[in-house]
Amino acid sequence: MRARVEELLGGHVTEAVTQTGGFSPATAARLLLDTGRRAFVKAVAPGVNDVAVSLYRDEARVAAALPPGLPAPRLLTSFELDGWVVLLFEDIDGRPPAMPWRRDELDRVLAAVDELSATLTPAPIAAPPIAELLGQSFRGWRLLLTEDQDGLDPWITRHLAALAELESGWERAAAGNTLVHADLRADNVLLTDERVYIVDWPYACLGAPWFDRLGMLPSVAMQGGPRPGELLTDPDPAVTCVIAAFAGFFVRQSRQPPPPGIPTVRAFQAAQGEVAVDWLRERTGWS
Incomplete structure (x- = not known):
């Protein structure tokens, strides 16, 4: 799976920073490649939560259809491999809102x-x-x-x-x-x-x-x-x-x-x- 991600992004991952928060039993990380390119990956493994697998498939479908210009990260591509569902997005250099809310x-x-x-x-x-x-x-x-x-x-x-x-x-x-x-x-x-x-x-x-x-x-x-x-x-x-x-x-x-x-x-x-x-x-x- 990691090799497939690198193939699609056109470089080797030199840094992967896990993103915390949310309620998904899956991987979520900001990636830096040796080409200087950045991307965001989210991936759910088989056998952990079947609902999550279905939701990731739904998200891939919706994200691919969203029109350009919306304030939503652009989907680069998605794929499935050995039961994993993997989504690759443009990396947004942002942060969650401060808690408690300001x-x-x-x-x-x-x-x-x-x-x-x-x-x-x-x-x-x-x-x-x-x-x-x-x-x-x-x-x-x-x-x-x-x-x-x-x-x-x-x-x-x-x-x-x-x-x-x-x-x-x-x-x-x-x-x-x-x-x-x-x-x-x-x-x-x-x-x-x-x-x-x-x-x-x-x-x-x-x-x-x-x-x-x-x-x-x-x-x-x-x-x-x-x-x-x-x-x-x-x-x-x-x-x-x-x-x-x-x-x-x-x-x-x-x-x-x-x-x-x-x-x-x-x-x-x-x-x-x-x-x-x-x-x-x-x-x-x-x-």
Whole structure:
């Protein structure tokens, strides 16, 4: 695999710096070649996490189709070898946002997200509807109706049937013709002095133009940023419906065993779930 990477990049790798962060059980490294060329490689091995292998294939397909000029790293090439799925991107000399969030950086990122949503409306590439991509995931409250409810927040238990009903309308509420990233968090953002780059696009789909801003706000609050209600004030009931879907997803997923190779993701989901539930409590006004 390493020899194939060097063949495709036209030189020998003299330095590989592992990039930390995110929730993928795979290799991610910035490469320097003896030719002076730089590139970024991400590669997932077989037998660790089958979902990750599928996501890397999806990301390769989406990244190859994204139009030039978007604030997303350009895919150089991708290949599969002995069960590995390998993606090679242009190297972005950037850094993740500081944690906890700094307001100036957050404002930059949110402005970039809004601008990107406008640019991607209508979607410039073929992509599945958001309901098709996330329909099986955004059923958290409905699934919890039939599962063990020990340890749930009393407010959730008291309103679980109503939450399940509210969640059930999220597919219609989130529909749209914008190409959305659908997995936007600080670990999928790179900052340079001139630009905000959005990375990791395996979940790209068609949805409402506000979906990406909404989806990243629970993680913003749990990582030291403002509360979601301060950053998205649209009173549209459709927004409340999608918040309910996110909250149900985070809460239920946080109660599941960790997926293979990703031991920390459940705690991250639980923290986002707390924020999303508080936001939902504010939006609904339910006591």
